[in-house]
Amino acid sequence: MVNSDYLKNLNKAQKEAVNYLEGPLLIVAGAGSGKTKVLTSRIAHIIKEKKAFPNQILSVTFTNKAAKEMQIRVSKLLGSSAVGLSWLGTFHSICAKLLRKHASAANLNSNFTIIDTDDQIRLIKNICKAENIDIKQIAPRYILAIIDRWKNKGYYPEEVKISHKDIYEKIILPIYKIYQQKLIDLNSCDFGDLILHVVKIFENNKDIRDIYSKNFKYILVDEYQDTNFIQSKWLNLLSEKNKNICCVGDDDQSIYSWRGAEIKNFLEFDKVYENTKVIRLEENYRSSQNILSVASSIISNNENRVGKTLIATREEGDLVKLSCFKNGKDEAVGISDEIEKVKKKFSYNNIAILVRAIFQTREFEERFLKVGIPYRILGGTKFYERAEIKDCVAYLRLVYQEKDDLAFERIVNNPKRSIGDSTIKIIHEYSKKNNLNLESSSRKMIEENLIKPKTKIGLTLFLGILVKWRNDLKSKKINHVKLLQTILDESGYSAMLKSKKDLENENRLENIKELLSAMKEFDNLESFLEHVSLATSVDQDWDGEKVNMMTMHAAKGLEFESIFLPGWEEGLFPHQKSIEEK
Numbered sequence: 204m205v206n207s208d209y210l211k212n213l214n215k216a217q218k219e220a221v222n223y224l225e226g227p228l229l230i231v232a233g234a235g236s237g238k239t240k241v242l243t244s245r246i247a248h249i250i251k252e253k254k255a256f257p258n259q260i261l262s263v264t265f266t267n268k269a270a271k272e273m274q275i276r277v278s279k280l281l282g283s284s285a286v287g288l289s290w291l292g293t294f295h296s297i298c299a300k301l302l303r304k305h306a307s308a309a310n311l312n313s314n315f316t317i318i319d320t321d322d323q324i325r326l327i328k329n330i331c332k333a334e335n336i337d338i339k340q341i342a343p344r345y346i347l348a349i350i351d352r353w354k355n356k357g358y359y360p361e362e363v364k365i366s367h368k369d370i371y372e373k374i375i376l377p378i379y380k381i382y383q384q385k386l387i388d389l390n391s392c393d394f395g396d397l398i399l400h401v402v403k404i405f406e407n408n409k410d411i412r413d414i415y416s417k418n419f420k421y422i423l424v425d426e427y428q429d430t431n432f433i434q435s436k437w438l439n440l441l442s443e444k445n446k447n448i449c450c451v452g453d454d455d456q457s458i459y460s461w462r463g464a465e466i467k468n469f470l471e472f473d474k475v476y477e478n479t480k481v482i483r484l485e486e487n488y489r490s491s492q493n494i495l496s497v498a499s500s501i502i503s504n505n506e507n508r509v510g511k512t513l514i515a516t517r518e519e520g521d522l523v524k525l526s527c528f529k530n531g532k533d534e535a536v537g538i539s540d541e542i543e544k545v546k547k548k549f550s551y552n553n554i555a556i557l558v559r560a561i562f563q564t565r566e567f568e569e570r571f572l573k574v575g576i577p578y579r580i581l582g583g584t585k586f587y588e589r590a591e592i593k594d595c596v597a598y599l600r601l602v603y604q605e606k607d608d609l610a611f612e613r614i615v616n617n618p619k620r621s622i623g624d625s626t627i628k629i630i631h632e633y634s635k636k637n638n639l640n641l642e643s644s645s646r647k648m649i650e651e652n653l654i655k656p657k658t659k660i661g662l663t664l665f666l667g668i669l670v671k672w673r674n675d676l677k678s679k680k681i682n683h684v685k686l687l688q689t690i691l692d693e694s695g696y697s698a699m700l701k702s703k704k705d706l707e708n709e710n711r712l713e714n715i716k717e718l719l720s721a722m723k724e725f726d727n728l729e730s731f732l733e734h735v736s737l738a739t740s741v742d743q744d745w746d747g748e749k750v751n752m753m754t755m756h757a758a759k760g761l762e763f764e765s766i767f768l769p770g771w772e773e774g775l776f777p778h779q780k781s782i783e784e785k
Contacts, residue, residue: 209244216482216483220241220484227473231483234453235489236486245423259418277291315392334377342705346375360380412440427469539574551749561714562716567769590711599731601614602676602690621661676728
């Protein structure tokens, strides 16, 4: 039974978008304008008007969460009729379904495995080892990022044309060829393959392409501004026969170019699909008019946009406040004071701090711990719990006092010094037997020739440099900030991060830079280490409500009553990389 009330609660533009069922349609949906409502109502309308059966509708979302939400909403409108919506899901889930049906066309069996990132890294490491490629010079994650970029552009290995701008592509292409063949041999594919294989099958097998192109009478796509080349190509092939493709998105919310998204798919939609109807959803049901006016004024300066004027359906609301601070510490104090005021009106759960880079949370974490404001970090790890920060602190702890066995164990082989788990185990056994700490045990075992020759070299160098750092601290009286910089350089830790060219290590280097900045606030190493131990020992998993901290990317699709945006300064927001790319 179809609920016929679905049209009554739509505004004029939403109703027009639901009723327009002939030919390509681009819905330019501003933030909070009810695009999900339009998509679900449109599906209900297609079925109610008997334009297509549920299994003749392809509805594509970007996330599993969005797909689930749409399924629930459509079920409320359609009741039992929603059961037949077998082609509602993400790009990857729908392509996996298609690929299993036609696996042989991609030299796979239908029971192929979809490997995860860890499996991919392991496979790349094995290939590099066999090909004598040093992964210290070119990180497996970076290799995979380039391979994924090629797949997003629709290239199998034999179709790749090397870019002379990137010196690493010549090394990576042969790895891609081996990697792709290994995947076939293992009857596996990665996430990039799911769409790439299906596109190639459609391009090379007109009979298979025609089956689906004829079957899908209507195609609906959410978040179209974030599609990449291969996803757009896939949609183009599937809409070949019926041309009834409806794409919903917002060019002003395109934030995934770094992941391969191409905004031109959205901007040039009407050039790809002839006789395109464009409908703008400009009534905003989420924000007050003052917020919309500020946002519209800022975004109007952007180039390459379709353009729209958002109108609030709510009251004008409070004015947007702009506060200026001398530094991040003052900013954290100012925002925490504001939170104390607004918490009378909103719960902590409805308050959010959105940052451009995750290292920005450090100042807020320290301030919140000090004043007792509970918080959570969504999509990230608390500052002092991040691996690279814990490594730095462990080095400092061990220099400060040699009995710190936990610190010793964490960094004795970090970076790699040929000191494996078996060596750590025998040092532990010797330590227990002789009632010594791990560092003293290591020295004794070297004297007694109880360590393997290769391991002995790395361990001796490490123990020697520990003595040097302690001398720097106690005799030369270098300050704790300079000490950490020296440790990072002389241990090889900085070189290890810099040698691995990928986004993750760039973030780690940014976090360490923030740590060095934080250390300047303390008089000496002792006071800094005491601060860290207190910051990490506080029980932060309290029941009840918490202020939400996350990056702007992680906030996509979420809603809060009160939002703070720190760090709106050139070089951070927009990020320096965005400025340099112009």
